[in-house]
Amino acid sequence: MSTSDERKYHHGDLPGQLIEAGVEAIERLGVDRLSLRELARQIGVSPNAPYRHFESKDLYLVALATEGFDRLTAVSEGVEDLQTLGRAFIGFALKHPNLFALMFSPVVSKSQNPELMEAGMRSYAPLLKLLGVENHSDPRAVKAWALVFGLATLRNNGFLVEGDDCGPDLLSMPLTFD
Amino acid sequence: MSTSDERKYHHGDLPGQLIEAGVEAIERLGVDRLSLRELARQIGVSPNAPYRHFESKDLYLVALATEGFDRLTAVSEGVEDLQTLGRAFIGFALKHPNLFALMFSPVVSKSQNPELMEAGMRSYAPLLKLLGVENHSDPRAVKAWALVFGLATLRNNGFLVEGDDCGPDLLSMPLTFD
DNA sequence: ACCTGAACACCGTTCAAGT
């Protein structure tokens, strides 16, 4: 019997620890240097302990990206206007650039991982609500999404620099959507 | 003495062959499964032959991304209106999704690789020209760039599906920039 | 039910040669 609803493992909540450590490590190292073995070492379990909880590194990365979308959804909740929502989105992207890149990267396949796709769609829902549309494919919603995603990514990758004509920083750039 | 201006190597133009093979392999395998050793094997050279031409795999990926931007620039040349330019950009992205993702990925650092940054900026220049602006940070140009980049990426990653309300396909979606 | 230990094939990278 366990002391709470959470399942307990020998070393605590190993899946949760792996995700937590991964969120930190991906920013420190980049996706391409993120090592499951190294995470296991950090946590203090054997090299293959993660495989009791994730079928493969690919599926671990899917879980990491899913966690990313959930955190993005969290910072969007309760936002009541488009400007603020756009800035929350961009703020999240600038704070976690490597996790953000993974979430929208072909390294994690949305079509093959419905759970990931659903987390992505949950993070998109607040925008639909503020625009008052129901159709996920509404052109205004899609274009607003693409625009803030594009701005954040271009910024994270060095194509936009602080202090240019977009304003003192990207977050204060007028985000007109039409 | 060589038979042309091109430097000849034992196995031909090895750097060029590696890039050519990489452009093909990245679509087949994804960035994360792209192996320099495997490319060398394919071409028929030893595992470390690539290191005579690229200091590291990272710098090879930078060269691959640079090649990507050059090819993107090539399909943008001579385009005379915004709609067509936007569709050329998106068309390129849909044709080479994994290479396109690499070009705009933090895996290749723009700030640390001026040559890559310059190739990226050359691919951006036709948009500036069509908009009649000179400043790289012009808000209209940045927003148009972010929008088409965002649409292409969302599509490549399964967030937009063919046949939704954006039109018969993404390329026919009205691309109004303001 | 969850984890360890040992092993395998593979990779990026380095070094000492070879022509």
Place this chain on the structure above:
DNA sequence: ACCTGAACACCGTTCAAGT
């Protein structure tokens, strides 16, 4: 000037145990 061959440390993954 360019390439090979052998080696090193590391990784993802599998399998046979252990408690």
